[in-house]
Each structure stands twice: as structure tokens, then as C-alpha cells.
Amino acid sequence: MAQVLLPPRLEVADILRAHGETYQARHPLSAQQRVVLRRLTACRTAALGGHVDACAGCGFRRISYNSCRDRHCPKCQALKRAQWLETRLQRLLPVPHFHVVFTLPEALKPLLLRNQRILYELLFRTSAQALLELGADPKRLGAQLGITAILHTWGQNLLFHPHLHCVVTAGGLAADGSRWLATRPNYLLPVKALAKLFQGKFLAGLKELYGTERLDLRGSVAALTDRRVFAHLLDRLYQQKWVVFAKRPFARAEHVFRYLGRYSHRVAISNARLVSMEDGQVRFRWKDYADGHRLKVMSVSAEEFVRRFLLHVLPKRFVRIRHYGVLAGRNVATKLARCRQLLGDATVTVQPATPVEKTWTDWLLAWSATEPLCCPRCQGPLTRQALLLTVVGPPSSGGAALPGIPTIDSS
Numbered sequence: 298m299a300q301v302l303l304p305p306r307l308e309v310a311d312i313l314r315a316h317g318e319t320y321q322a323r324h325p326l327s328a329q330q331r332v333v334l335r336r337l338t339a340c341r342t343a344a345l346g347g348h349v350d351a352c353a354g355c356g357f358r359r360i361s362y363n364s365c366r367d368r369h370c371p372k373c374q375a376l377k378r379a380q381w382l383e384t385r386l387q388r389l390l391p392v393p394h395f396h397v398v399f400t401l402p403e404a405l406k407p408l409l410l411r412n413q414r415i416l417y418e419l420l421f422r423t424s425a426q427a428l429l430e431l432g433a434d435p436k437r438l439g440a441q442l443g444i445t446a447i448l449h450t451w452g453q454n455l456l457f458h459p460h461l462h463c464v465v466t467a468g469g470l471a472a473d474g475s476r477w478l479a480t481r482p483n484y485l486l487p488v489k490a491l492a493k494l495f496q497g498k499f500l501a502g503l504k505e506l507y508g509t510e511r512l513d514l515r516g517s518v519a520a521l522t523d524r525r526v527f528a529h530l531l532d533r534l535y536q537q538k539w540v541v542f543a544k545r546p547f548a549r550a551e552h553v554f555r556y557l558g559r560y561s562h563r564v565a566i567s568n569a570r571l572v573s574m575e576d577g578q579v580r581f582r583w584k585d586y587a588d589g590h591r592l593k594v595m596s597v598s599a600e601e602f603v604r605r606f607l608l609h610v611l612p613k614r615f616v617r618i619r620h621y622g623v624l625a626g627r628n629v630a631t632k633l634a635r636c637r638q639l640l641g642d643a644t645v646t647v648q649p650a651t652p653v654e655k656t657w658t659d660w661l662l663a664w665s666a667t668e669p670l671c672c673p674r675c676q677g678p679l680t681r682q683a684l685l686l687t688v689v690g691p692p693s694s695g696g697a698a699l700p701g702i703p704t705i706d707s708s
Contacts, residue, residue: 307571309371309606312579314338316599323600330610333369340365340372343684350679352672360684369610371568378562381618385557388624388633390443391640392477393467393546394553395485399424399495400460400540404533408521409459411513414612415506417459421446423498424461425621431486431494432469432622438486440469440478441632443624445557448617451565453583454595455605462560464553467546470623470636477639485543492541500534561618565609574599 317334326334339345347362364373401409401420409416425444432442443466452458468479506512507527514522521527547553572580572594579602585591597605611617623632670679 306568307574308568309566309571310337310340312571312574312599312602313606315574316603320600320603324604326607327610329613330607333367333610334607336365336367337370340367340370347684348681349684350670350681352675352677352679354677355672355675357672357674357679359679362684368562369564371564371566374562374564378558381561382558385445385561388629389553390466390623390633390636392479395465395467395480395546396544396556397428397463397465397485397491398460398540398542398544399463400458400542401499402534402537402539404530404537406457406459407517408512410457410608411516411518412506414615415511416503417448417612417615419499419502419506420459420461421448421619423502424463424495425619426498427491427495428463428465428486429622431491433472438469438478438480440471442466442469442622443633443636444621445624446619446621447557447560448611449560449563450609450611453586455566455581455583455602455608457608464557466623470632470639474632474635477636483545485546488541488543491543492539495541496535496539500531504531565606 313334317338321331321334341362341364343362345363345365347360350359350361351357364370366373366377368374368377399420405416425446428442428444432438432440445464447462447464448459449462450457450459465485467485468477471478507521512521521530547556566581570582572582574580577599578596579599580594580596581602583593583595585593620626622628623636670681671677672679
């Protein structure tokens with residue numbers, strides 16, 4: 298039977314390699330966007346070097362290129378996600394968990410794009426404060442909740458849509474630490490009150506940032522330098538209904554674990570959603586939530602695709618996964634340990650101070666049951682050697698060398 302050769306799957310990196318340089322020449326980019334563009338186009342290519350696994354027994358050879366390890370890269374998240382989830386498993390409480398989503402209004406998006414770090418920080422802080430304050434209210438639950446918050450900045454159409462996914466324990470630790478107080482089944486907190494509290498806290502923080510002149514008001518938001526224009530924006534935002542959505546709770550801790558695995562290290566778009574890149578157009582799949590979650594295919598110009606993708610580059614070293622309440626880092630050995638004791642959870646222990654981290658070979662063995670340093674042909678041991686990259690250029694007498702065009706010498 299003839300072997301059918303499938304075309305290689307289109308990747309985000311392919312689109313960035315084909316059109317990223319042109320886009321960068323036409324549009325100003327931030328320093329971090331330039332870094333991400335450079336890393337993703339070089340990911341798993343000779344530009345980053347690599348190694349050769351060779352078998353002395355049968356002559357098998359396998360060349361592997363290094364990955365960029367950038368958190369915006371669709372191909373470089375599996376190992377980070379597995380490592381993070383293993384840590385989370387040590388802190389997961391054996392209770393139901395709610396999924397709460399905090400969304401910011403459309404009118405704030407230009408200001409957010411100009412002030413990403415400081416306003417993303419405000420989004421984290423005010424949403425967590427709203428949950429913790431309402432949960433601690435004796436008229437509500439009267440306990441300290443546990444919260445894991447994950448920032449997403451995109452919608453299915455790849456446009457800018459900043460929102461916070463919060464996984465919240467269905468209960469909390471009483472103020473005196475004497476007992477665990479569970480929520481009612483399928484009910485965490487009143488969503489309308491939560492939305493109003495979040496709205497008030499965020500806008501109060503925004504007003505303070507404006508008053509202390511910590512907001513960047515250049516470019517498309519320059520009109521906000523006029524205090525009357527800013528006051529008008531605030532009035533609109535106060536009058537608007539803000540969206541906070543609470544889903545039904547996860548039944549078991551294992552479901553929370555799987556959910557976190559899907560959301561924790563997700564990037565703006567996965568390679569699996571890409572359909573084609575032809576004649577300067579990129580087609581990709583998306584779910585239209587306004588049309589019953591129907592799966593559709595969207596077509597945009599390659600330049601527009603690059604623009605949308607770069608909207609979601611986070612500020613340098615910005616932490617997009619945070620923990621609050623009994624799950625906060627400072628409470629792990631105290632309040633979290635007390636919660637575990639009250640819940641009678643003897644199956645999971647707090648992570649030791651110096652955990653033994655798995656290597657990539659350990660993870661590959663766990664995922665595929667395949668020993669990565671074993672020859673796939675004869676099962677003999679593979680030896681690893683670095684790739685030697687040689688820059689190709691014209692002879693020294695023939696003019697200047699052509700930098701950055703490597704060939705592989707793995708001998």
C-alpha cells in the first residue's frame with residue numbers, strides 16, 4: 298500500500314515567519330512584542346541550535362532543535378503546564394469549586410492597551426478583593442475563600458478581550474480558624490452584588506491612578522488628559538452594567554485539575570485552530586458564542602492576524618496566574634494546612650520546601666511511556682551531541698559574509 302504523505306500542519310510560527318518582518322516594518326512594536334516575534338519565529342529551528350541523538354548500534358540519528366520556551370508560543374507550554382499542575386495538585390482542596398469570570402467593559406479597552414501592566418494589576422486586585430470581602434461578610438458566608446485567578450486577554454476571534462477566570466473554593470475558613478464553612482450547593486455569592494462591588498473597586502482604583510498621573514495617556518487615549526473627558530468616561534462606566542459570570546461548581550477536585558490544565562497556560566490561539574494561509578489570507582476556526590457556540594471559520598489578512606496575535610503579548614515578567622485567600626503563598630503552611638486538617642484530607646500533603654523537579658525526559662516517559670534516550674529501532678542507548686552550526690557565506694575574497702544562514706554539521 299502506498300504511503301500517504303499529509304501536508305505539514307500550519308503553525309503560528311509559519312505565519313510570523315512569512316509576514317512578521319513586513320508587519321514590523323510598517324507598524325511600531327513594543328520592545329516585548331519584538332522579543333516575542335523574534336523568539337517564536339526562531340522556535341525549533343537551526344537558529345536556536347539543537348542536538349543529535351545517535352545510536353552506535355544501528356546508525357539511527359535524530360536531529361532536534363531547541364524550543365524558544367516563550368510563554369506566548371503555542372508549542373512550548375506543555376512542560377510548563379505539567380510542572381505547574383503538579384504544584385497545584387499539592388494545594389488543591391477536596392471540595393467543589395466555582396468558576397467565576399470577571400470581564401471589563403469595551404470602553405476601557407483603549408486605556409487598557411496603553412496601560413497593560415498597571416491596569417491588569419488593578420483587575421487582579423479588585424476582583425480578588427470583591428470575592429474575599431463578599432465571602433467574609435457574616436451575612437453571606439463569613440469565611441475566607443480560596444481563589445486561583447488566570448488572566449486571558451483574547452476572545453475566540455483573537456481580538457482584545459481582557460477577562461479574569463477565577464476558580465473559587467465552594468466554602469472557606471472561618472475567621473477564627475475553627476471550622477470550614479461550605480457554601481450552599483450550586484450557589485457561591487450573589488452575582489449582581491459581586492459585579493457592583495468589583496465595578497466600584499476598579500473604578501475607584503482607576504480614578505486614583507488618574508489623579509496621581511500614573512496612567513499613560515498618549516496616542517489614542519490622549520483626549521483623556523482633559524479631566525472633563527475622563528470624568529465623562531467614568532460616568533459612563535459607573536452607569537454601565539458590568540459582567541461577572543458564575544458557572545455551576547465543579548463536582549470534584551479532579552475536574553478542577555483538568556480545567557486548570559486547559560486554561561492555565563493557554564495562548565491566544567493554538568496551532569490546531571489554524572486552517573490555511575494562502576494569498577495573504579489566514580483562515581482559522583473560532584466559536585461564535587453569540588450564535589450558540591457554533592464552530593465557524595474566520596478569514597483575515599495575514600497582516601491583521603499578526604496584529605491581533607501581538608495584542609496579547611504580556612508585559613515582561615508579568616504574572617498572569619495568581620492565588621488569593623487561603624491559597625495565597627503566605628497562607629500555604631498555615632491557613633491552607635488548617636483547611637486540609639478540617640476537611641480530613643490525608644491524600645494530599647503540602648509541597649515540601651525543596652521539591653524534586655522532573656526533567657523533560659521524566660515527563661516524556663510519563664506522557665508516552667517511551668524512553669526518550671532509547672533507540673526506537675533497536676532499543677539500544679542513544680548518545681547525545683550538540684549540533685554544530687556553520688554560517689554560510691561567500692568566500693572571503695568575494696565580499697561580505699551573509700550572517701544568520703546556518704547549515705548543520707552533526708558529524
